[in-house]
Amino acid sequence: NAGVTQTPKFQVLKTGQSMTLQCAQDMNHEYMSWYRQDPGMGLRLIHYSVGAGITDQGEVPNGYNVSRSTTEDFPLRLLSAAPSQTSVYFCASSAQAGGPNEQFFGPGTRLTVL
Amino acid sequence: GEDVEQSLFLSVREGDSSVINCTYTDSSSTYLYWYKQEPGAGLQLLTYIFSNMDMKQDQRLTVLLNKKDKHLSLRIADTQTGDSAIYFCAESPLAGYNKLIFGAGTRLAVHP
Numbered sequence: 001n002a003g004v005t006q007t008p009k010f011q012v013l014k015t016g017q018s019m020t021l022q023c024a025q026d027m028n029h030e031y032m033s034w035y036r037q038d039p040g041m042g043l044r045l046i047h048y049s050v051g052a053g054i055t056d057q058g059e060v061p062n063g064y065n066v067s068r069s070t071t072e073d074f075p076l077r078l079l080s081a082a083p084s085q086t087s088v089y090f091c092a093s094s095a096q097a098g099g100p101n102e103q104f105f106g107p108g109t110r111l112t113v114l
Numbered sequence: 115g116e117d118v119e120q121s122l123f124l125s126v127r128e129g130d131s132s133v134i135n136c137t138y139t140d141s142s143s144t145y146l147y148w149y150k151q152e153p154g155a156g157l158q159l160l161t162y163i164f165s166n167m168d169m170k171q172d173q174r175l176t177v178l179l180n181k182k183d184k185h186l187s188l189r190i191a192d193t194q195t196g197d198s199a200i201y202f203c204a205e206s207p208l209a210g211y212n213k214l215i216f217g218a219g220t221r222l223a224v225h226p
Contacts, residue, residue, distance in 0.1 A: 004156070033213075040122065042202060042216035043157070058213070090156055100145050100164070101206050103214060105156030 002026050006091050006106035013081040013113045021076040021109050023091030031094045032074040033103070036060065036087040043090065049074055081113045118217035120203050125223045132190040134220045136203030139184060143205040146179060147214070148188045151200040160188075160201070190222075198224045 007022045025032065033048035035058075045058030049068040063085060065077040074093075078085060088110050092103040120136040138146065144165055149157040163170045163177045163186070170177045176189040190197055200219040207215065 035216075040218050042118070042218040043214075044216075045213060048213070092156075100147075100162045101214065102159045102162075103157075105158070107154075107156050 004091055004093055004104050004106035006089075006109050008109060009107065010110050011112070013078075013111065015082060015113060017081050018077070018079050019081065021078075021089055021091075021111070023074045023076065023106060024072050025074075025091075025093040025104070026072065027093060027095065027104065028071060029093035029095050029104070030071070031103075032068065033058070033092050034064070034066065034074070034076045035090045035092065036085075037090060037108075038087050046076065046089075078111075081111075083113045085111065086113045087111060118203055118205055118215050120201075120217040120220050122218060123221050123223070125225065126193050128193060128195060128224055128226050130193055132188075132193045132197070132222055132224075134188045134190075134201050134203075134222065136186040136188075136217055137184055138186065138203070138205045138215075140205055140207045140215070141181075141184065143207055145206050146177075146186050147204040147206070148175075148177065149202040149204060149216075151202065151219070153199075157202060193222075193224050195224045195226075198222055 004025045030051045034046040035043040047066040049055045091106040094103045117139045126132045147162045148160040150160045151157045174191045178187045202219045203217040204214045
């Protein structure tokens with residue numbers, strides 16, 4: 001059981017380039033989400049999905065796209081990278097809609113946009 | 115609106131107790147959480163408390179909830195160097211059950 005995996009661990013982009021951050025989980029969780037972590041600001045929700053084929057915006061969605069074609073995968077796409085998107089990105093998943101919401105986090109992707 | 119605030123830094127001596135404080139604004143929150151982040155890693159759930167409870171104890175961890183003041187605290191007894199990490203307080207508002215609203219995190223430094 002690998003839990004939540006993210007690739008790549010590190011990435012450097014130039015302004016205007018596009019890329020996809022990969023996230024996968026093998027726990028059969030319905031709920032998946034993407035956060036960004038910036039110094040002194042905690043984690044902010046970018047996009048989330050409550051199941052395959054269903055996605056919605058979080059707190060800071062601009063500049064990012066997501067899709068959820070399978071239960072396991074939830075990629076995050078940056079269409080035209082900007083320096084303001086320099087951050088650490090975390091993917092998370094959780095199982096159920098009732099009871100405590102334990103979210104399982106991946107190890108993160110550190111992205112630098114020059 | 116939803117907001118979670120916590121102090122950014124705490125330094126304690128090994129063996130002492132640590133108390134990390136958090137305030138939140140959404141009175142409809144059903145659960146409140148403490149997550150731990152070690153260097154270079156993702157967040158890991160430490161403990162949580164249901165909003166109708168005042169206290170929860172789990173080995174060296176004690177969570178206190180003052181719902182009237184919207185204040186949450188995490189006490190770590192007999193703090194060890196392995197407890198050095200960033201601790202995040204989070205709430206899950208009733209309106210967005212699976213969403214978590216995080217504080218900025220408190221960096222705990224444990225020194226000999």
